[in-house]
Amino acid sequence: MTAGSAAAPRARIAFDHVSVAFASARGTMRVVDDVSYEIRDREFVAVIGPSGCGKTTMMNIVAGFMQPTAGRVLLDGRPVPGPGPDRGVMFQEYGVFPWLSVRDNIAFGLTLRANRVTGAERREIVDRYMRLMGLAEFADAWPKTLSGGMRQRLALARAYAVRPEFLLMDEPFGALDAQLKLLIEAELMRLWQAARQTILYVTHDLHEAIVMADWVVVFSARPARIRAIQPIDIPRPRDLTDTRFLPKFRELHETLWELLRPETNHPGAAA
Amino acid sequence: MTLAMIPQGEYEELALAERTRHRSRQRRIRLIRLVLLAGIVGLWQWAAGRVIDQSWLSSPSEIAARLWGWTLDGTLPYNSWITLQEMGIGFLIGASTGIVAGIALGLSETVGDTLHPFVLAVYSLPKVAMGPLFILWFGIDMQMKIALSAITVFFLVFWNAYAGVRQSDQELIDTVRMMGASRLQLIVKIIVPGTLAWIYSGLKLSVPYALIGAIVGEIIAANRGLGYLIAYSAGNFDTAGVIGALLVLMAISVVLNMIIGHSERRAFRWQTTRES
Secondary structure, three states: OOOOOOOOOOEEEEEEEEEEEEEEOOEEEEEEEEEEEEEEOOOEEEEEOOOOOOHHHHHHHHHOOOOOOEEEEEEOOEEOOOOOOOEEEEOOOOOOOOOOOHHHHHHHHHHOHHHOOOHHHHHHHHHHHHHHOOOHHHOOOOHHHOOHHHHHHHHHHHHHHOOOOEEEEEOOOOOOOHHHHHHHHHHHHHHHHHHOOEEEEEOOOHHHHHHHOOEEEEEOOOOEOEEEEEEOOOOOOOOHHHHOOOHHHHHHHHHHHHHHOOHHHOHHHOO | OOHHHOOHHHHHHHHHHHHHHHHHHHHHHHHHHHHHHHHHHHHHHHHEOOOEOHHHHOOHHHHHHHHHHHHHOOHHHHHHHHHHHHHHHHHHHHHHHHHHHHHHHHHOHHHHHHHHHHHHHHHHOOHHHHHHHHHHHHOOOHHHHHHHHHHHHHHHHHHHHHHHHHOOOHHHHHHHHHOOOOHHHHHHHHHHHHHHHHHHHHHHHHHHHHHHHHHHHHHHOOOOOHHHHHHHHHHOOOHHHHHHHHHHHHHHHHHHHHHHHHHHHHHOHHHOOOOO
16 A cells, blocks of 8 residues: 555655564464555654554664564565664654763764764754754753753754654654643754654644644554554644644544544444 | 742841851761760769779770770780771772672673572671681681671672662663664673762771671681670670770771772762752
8 A cells, every 4th residue: 555646756754564563471363464555765654553463563673673573574574674774763762962061972873883973063954953952051951950842842953963864753742741742743844844854753642743744544442453544634834723623623633533532433434 | 949039148147157057067067976975985984883893894994904004015906907908908809809790790691690609608608607718717816807897898889889780770871772782881881980879889888897807707706806806805704805896996987988988979979969
C-alpha cells in the first residue's frame, strides 16, 4: 500500500509485509501484522494507534535496534543496517546526558568518530542550535537545572546537531503539558521546514498528528494492522494554533477518531 | 508575598536578616550539642563508682588517662595505624575488583545472568564466618584482615556497580548507538558515568564495613591492631581500655565518612541543583 498520489518519488523508508512476533513463556505474541507502507523523501509521517499496539516496535526496526520476524524494512531500497547516525532518534524521556552541560550535550554526537567535525565547526553548530532553541544563556548549566520543556529542546537540538537524514521520534513531547508541547512542536516545525528531514513520528495524540504531519498511518490495537492511511491536506506553512480551528482539522479529527475506536464499534473499517 | 512585590533594597535587607537568622540557629544547635555532650560526660563521671560499678562503664577520666598513656607509649598510634592499613588495603582491593567485576558482569547479560546465583550464594554467607578459612590461607597476620575487609567491600561495591550498569537508561544508550558510537565509546561515555553514582554509594556504604572486616579479623586472631587492643583489654577486665579503643574506632569511622561525603559532593555537581 502506498500513500498519496501515484507519481511517487522513490521511497526512503519502506515497510514491506512486516510482521513481528515476540516469544514469551506462554507462547508467541504477534505484535505487528503484515504492515506495508512507504515514506518518501522529506515527508513528515505520523503514526497513531492505541497504546501498546506495536508502533514503537516498528520504529525500533527502522532505527536498526531489532529485526522484523517476517517481511523487510528498506532504507533507500536496502535492508536497514544496524543503528547509524543517518537516523536520529528521540524518545519521550529526556534523552540528555545529566553529567554533561547543555553545550556538551549538543556537541556530544559531533565528537563521535561517525560524525566528527573540526573544533571550529563544532562550536559553530552548537552555538547555532543553542540560539535556535533558546538555550544560549544556559550553555554551561546542568540539565538537572532546566525545566522539562527546556530539556526536550536540548534533546531536539542534540538530535539535529548531527544532521541526520531521518528523524525517528517516539512520543517525544508526550511528557510535556499542553502549552509547552505546542511551543516545542512549533520549534520542530520551524526546524523541519528549514532542513526537511524525513520524519517518522509516533504518537497517540491526534491533534499533534494532524497539525504536523503530511499524512497519518492509523494502526489497529495489537497486533498492529494498518487501518487507514490518511493524507492531511492542510496547506503549509501551518500555524499550529490556528490549524486547530480550521473546519478541515475538525473533519480529519473526526475521521481519524472514528478509525481509532475499538474494532467492535465499526466492523467495516479494516484496511 | 512574592519577591516581585519587595523593592530591591528591602529585599537585600530581608535576605541578610534571613541569613543571619539561619546562622544564629546553626550556632545555637552547635552550642546545645556541646552542652549535651558535657552533660553526658559529667553525669557519667559523677555516676561512675557511685551509681554504676566502675568495672562496667569505667569513667571518662579513667578512659582519658588510658588513652593518654597509650598515646605516650605509642600503643595507640601503632595499633591504629595497623588497623587503618588493613582496612585501607582491603578497601582498595575490594573496591577496585568490585567495580571492575560489577561493570563487566553488568555489561554481559548472559554471563551476568549465568553467574548471578553463584555470586548471590557467596554474598549471602556472613563474611565473618570466613575468618577461620582466611586464617588457614593467610595466617594470622595482616593479610587475613585485609582479605576479610576486601571480600566484604567487594560485594557491596560489586552489587552497586552491577545494578548501576543494568539500570543504565536504555533510551540514552539507544540514542548514542544511533549517533554511531562504538561499543567502547558507549561504555566509557555513557554507561560508566551513569553508573558512577551507584558505585559511589557502594563505596560510601562499604567504608564502615571495611573497618568491620579489619576489626573482626583482629578480634578473631591477632597480636596488633585496634581490634586486638579491644580484645586484649577485655581479656584483662580493663573496661577503660575497651571503651577507649572503641572511641578511637568511632573517631576513625566518623572522619572517613566525612572524607567520603566531601569527595562525593565534588564528583556529583551535576546532580545537585545549582542556582546561577
